[in-house]
Amino acid sequence: MSGSPPPAGFDRERYLRRIGAATPARxxxxxxxALMRAHLHHVPFENLDVQLGQDPLVTVDEIFDKVVGQRRGGWCYEVNTLFGVLLADLGYAVTRLSGDVRRGGDAIERRGNHLCLRVDLDRPYLVDVGFGGSITAPVAIEPGTGVDGPYAIHLAHVGxxxxxxxxxxxxxxxxxxxFTTGAADEGILDAMRSALAxxxxxxxxQNLVMQLRRGDTHWTLRGRVLTRLTPQGKTKRLLASADEMAAVGQDIFGVTMPEVERLWRRAADRHDQLFGVG
Known part of the structure; x- marks a missing residue:
């Protein structure tokens, strides 16, 4: 990724305006x-396209149009791809990494179900704007524990x-x-992106998900349930209608939700399936 020119459809200044950031001096x-925090503040993690049965976006031009042109968010394959292109265009040494999210102990069976980045400065750093917002600063790739309120984070070397x-x-x-720190096998990422969609x-x-991090406040919409998490605690709210879902999408996540009636019906049906009708 580093050293190659950005795709023709990538416009650095438009992207920086989208995330409310000025052109950096260095x-x-x-x-x-600062760029990570700006991106997380303005661009939510969201899987609305998957919920609507659309094919996953692959090219940088497609992702740029969605995130910048349409002012949407995206999942890790989209937002970390785009953020990596921005960083490389600004002069950072960037490597795409393959991650394996642990869900019920199945990381080995689901290799490549997460895309993250390595940025090399004085040392290698884990950079990730596509994991829902628990990481708001580069994390040195070395064993350690830190606090990124409301989260405690931990990095360990396992062999x-x-x-x-x-x-x-x-x-x-x-x-x-x-994750491993060598360049990702793009074939594995492609196959898992397709399967996950x-x-x-x-x-x-299975589930509609939107997430956004602003300062020490983390918002999650999972189906009908809106959660606000801060270092002081957690509050939840059960949405009651498609109109309420649309308002939450716009007012909290900054996204005009496509086909919101259809998204609402899917979320409501899933809620009933998990928790019963009522």
Whole structure:
């Protein structure tokens, strides 16, 4: 990725305006952190296209049009792809990494179900604007624990070139992914992106998800349930209509939700399936 010119449809200044950032004077660690926070503040994680049965976007031009032109968000394959192109265009040394999100212990069976980035400065850093917002600053790829309120984060070396990233809220269970620091096998990423967009076992096919991080506040819409998480605690709200879902999409996540009636019906049916009608 580093050193190659950006695709013809990529417009650096439009992208920076989309995330509310000025053209940086230098490609250093402080700037990288500021760009991550700006991106997370303005561009939500969302899987609305998957919920609507659309083919996943692959090219940078397609993703740019969605995120910048349509002012949408995206999942890791989209937003980390686009963010990586931006960083490379600004002069950062960027490598695409393959991650394996641990869901019920199935990381080995689901290789490549997450795309993240390595950025090399004084040392290699894990950079990720596509994991829903628990990482708001570059994380040095070395064993350690830190606080990125409302999350505690932990990075561990588990052998050879394999690492684990975990996020924890309070006394809750950890959630995270494994990754290797070498360049991703793009064929594995392509195959898993396609499967996650189509297969019944995919959590993205099963559930509508939107997430956004602003400062120490993390918002999640999962189906009908809107959750606000801060270092002080968690609140939840059950949405009651498609109009309410559209308002939440616009007012909290900054997205005009496509085909909101259809998205609402899918979310409501899934809620009934999981929790019963009522």
């Amino acid at each position: 490609a250093d660690l402080a700037t990288l952190g 050879d070139d394999r690492w684990t990233f975990d996020e924890v809220v309070g006394e809750g269970a950890s959630f995270g992914f494994d 189509r297969e019944d076992w995919s959590p993205f096919v």
